[in-house]
Amino acid sequence: MSVEIKINVNNRDYRLIVDEEDTLLYVLRERLHLTGTKEGCGNGECGACAVLVDGEPVRSCIILAAEMNGKNIVTVEGLSKVEKDGTVKLSPIQESFIEEGAIQCGFCTPGFVVASSALLEKTKDPTDEEIEEYLSGHLCRCTGYATILKAVRKAAEKTR
Amino acid sequence: MSTIAVGKSVPRFDAREKVTGEAVYIADIQFPGTLHVKVVRSTIPHGIIKSIHTEEAEKAEGVYGIITGEKADFLVGICIHDQPPLARRKVRYVGEPVVAVVAETEKAAIKAARLVRIEYEELPHVLNPLDAIKEGAPLIHEDLGSYFHLPTFNPKPGTNIFHHYHVEKGNIEEGFRKADVIIERNYSFPHIAHAQIEPHGAIARWSKGNELHIYSSTQAPFIVRSVLSRVFNLPSTSVRVTVPYLGGGFGGKSDLTIEPLTAYVARFFPGKWVKFILTREEMYFGSLIGRGCYSTLKMGFKKDGRLIAAKASMHFAGGAYGDYAINIVTGAGHNSTGPYEIENVYVDSYGIYTNTPLVGAYRGYGHPEAHWQTERHMDIAARELGIDPVALRLKNILKPGSENNLGQIIKESNGNLEASIKIAVNEIGLGKEKRETEEIARDHNVRIIKNTSKGLDRRAIPVITKKEEERFAVGRAIAPLMKSPVMATNAGSSAIIKANKDGTFNLLVSSIDMGQGSITALSQIAAETLGIPVEKVRHYRAADTEVTPYEWQTVASSTTWKAGSAVRKAALSVLDKFKETASKVFDVSPSELEVRDGKVWYGNESIDFKELAKGYVFPDGHAIGGPVIGTGAVVPHGLTYPDKKTGRGELAAEWTFGCQAAEVLVDRKTGRIRVRKFVTVLDIGKAINPLMAKGQVEGAVVQGMGAALNETLVYGEDGRVRNASLTDYKIPTPEDAPEELVTIFLETPQPDGPFGARPLAEHGIVSVAPAIANAVRDAIGIDLYDLPLNQDRLLEAIYQREKGKGGDK
Incomplete structure (x- = not known):
């Protein structure tokens, strides 16, 4: 069964016919070619596929595209801003991840920066409990997390 | 030495692509x-x-x-x-x-x-390697005798043994005869999964031209x-x-x-x-898994603590096909008795077919298995001998002039194990008095770089009330380590550097940056050698056998050290070509020229690299030289095949020595172990990029904590992996990072390494499990021999002790 949906992704409107069993992740990656969002598990276990839906972080691998009608979606590609002259301005969280060495292989990074962005939208001074709440379902096998935690704390300071 | 690129914590060059979602991984290729x-x-x-x-x-x-x-x-x-x-x-x-x-x-x-x-x-099938070598066990490969194999491997047709590696030094019988105290124990390290967040992938196309x-x-x-x-x-x-x-x-x-x-x-x-x-589920059986070792270790000591005999027998569950595990068997055999000098050694390491997924390389490559047995053993021995565990180790460690199990002599330039141990002991709070770590480093005349990272605060030490004293216990312990790469004797690396007319350079190698940061570190080595800012070097992002030059493979923590040496040579060859052309311009010998600040100098006169990159053009228009491309290539120094009888020879190209230490909080009621503080001290020769080097260690430690505390592939009786998901096979999460993660690098320069660097990447995982288990022993007096140290296992051990069996504190 096919369904028509209208969605806004990274400030662009799309009208799409999707299969009712297609996940949001599938549509983003295979239909819109936004491959910055990664599939690590396909089961909502690792967080690599996180995107913002109406500002809330969700796992795009276990949410159906058919349910996204009318939603505003932001992927990792939409976190940086492109100025009028074409220059790219990274978000504070993206900058902190670079500066603190919070990235190694980079495969989990899109999920972490998306979730961290949502956290910093909610509060400019996150407690460790709040950091845990937003990041606990995100897995990274490379960094041991300390640099990621530091990057989030530093980005919070920058945005305050 | 003042540097312009090496030793600097420059952020990784691929970070921007990765943080914006631009970096292309295999599944992204459409x-x-x-x-x-x-x-x-x-x-x-x-x-x-x-x-x-x-x-x-x-x-x-x-x-x-x-x-x-x-x-x-x-x-x-x-x-x-x-x-x-x-x-x-x-x-x-x-x-x-x-x-x-x-x-x-x-x-x-x-x-x-x-x-x-x-x-x-x-x-009939067999899952455990100890069962697979029993008389009458099902034979997994009837044709083992007809398989091609390299002459350095030793399969036993008609059995499930696809490789047997044996090492012999001194006379083991005599060693045990002279020993005052003999200790023997069995240890095990289960199969675990790499659990890379990116699943494996491949995309192939045959052209119609074959x-x-x-x-x-x-x-x-x-x-x-x-x-x-x-x-x-x-x-x-x-x-x-x-x-x-x-x-x-x-x-x-x-x-x-x-x-x-x-x-x-x-x-x-x-x-x-x-x-x-691959799907996530397939990642647990459709590619390679890691470890799976059952070992017996017997050591003989003199009363004064001198370790004089060690006999190790290690049985690896290699899975249904042995090719990928075969070198792990050898690698574990090389260093199976830890960083100690022992007169009499007898090691048998077996690779055994089992009806399980295939075992391949996993960070540490035989060394975590070897250190799990040896570093647990040294703690147990210290208690039986009535000697402090640190003192027992210091008495026996490999030092300059020591002969290792393979017959190689350790040199001062191989790194400072003694200082590493003393610093780890001090940092974890086991020293007689707390000293400044810098002071200990000064005693040993070695440079250090120290970093402390923090996990989540809410994991702070709970205030233990009087009532809860019985429930919680704190323990601290150390576990030294050493690792040498296991590689083909001709495991070569090569590099190409192309000079551009604006004074920038393109670097081509076939090392893979899988997160460890080789793109950045190798660029730093190139820039330092050329004497230019690192931003002027662009490392080609992909490896491509048709474009980038030969690299054996990106394993064994060898890229900075070995590929880095090739990059340095390539940069030197660029400079030679610049000088050759410049010497004709100045009409002097190249040896009279100097290079600095992106120019070639003769006295006070200079020619910019920009004027040499495409060849030099004289004022009248005639040109000499030509576009400059530098190449560099290396193989490991002087490696040989092992002696057929003793298994000895020049088998390790170098070693990285170090020591790890843990402070744990054990909850007797739940059996939960929390790692509050973890210290890693490694002599890495030179930190080419301290920020990324620290990242390697922190990542390895937390990965190692997963294996120590939780991770194991669970098989059903039918050999099916029962926990093939990230929900059932739990890897560490953000809240598992220790509250305090200390990383200290010593810098005793490696003579054949670029700017003194020696291998670093796997090393942070090698002694994590024994450091934690030794700290658990310190906390609650229970010795554990099998990994992981999960809650079930610990509760069972506590229960057994209370029943009056096992344990002795």
């Missing part, structure tokens, strides 16, 4: 008209394939073809050729690929795969090329392997994984790209 593969896997651990029914699947919508192993007349492998790309005649583990379904979409392939029926005749191009998530493009050109009988020029960004390797993407299967399947669809990406 060619028009790509076909998709789904594999039907064996549902039994061992048996004969009676029949395969594909008629229904062939008729399913979108199906292009169904491929079986029938037409594969070759066996895959590097050191021993023992594996078909798809099962032929027999299956040897649950999860072995038997049929590949090729369809125009992934969904269609999945649906069609459900329609394939396979009938088997089951054979050339193969394969994109793969591999750490070893030249190994892949070599094997594919052998099995398909093609010249190296007709096989091209391209590697995009790699989402974590840890050894699990080294050697070969799914490339032979993908290339074999694609062979039937010339002109089409054929894509095969």
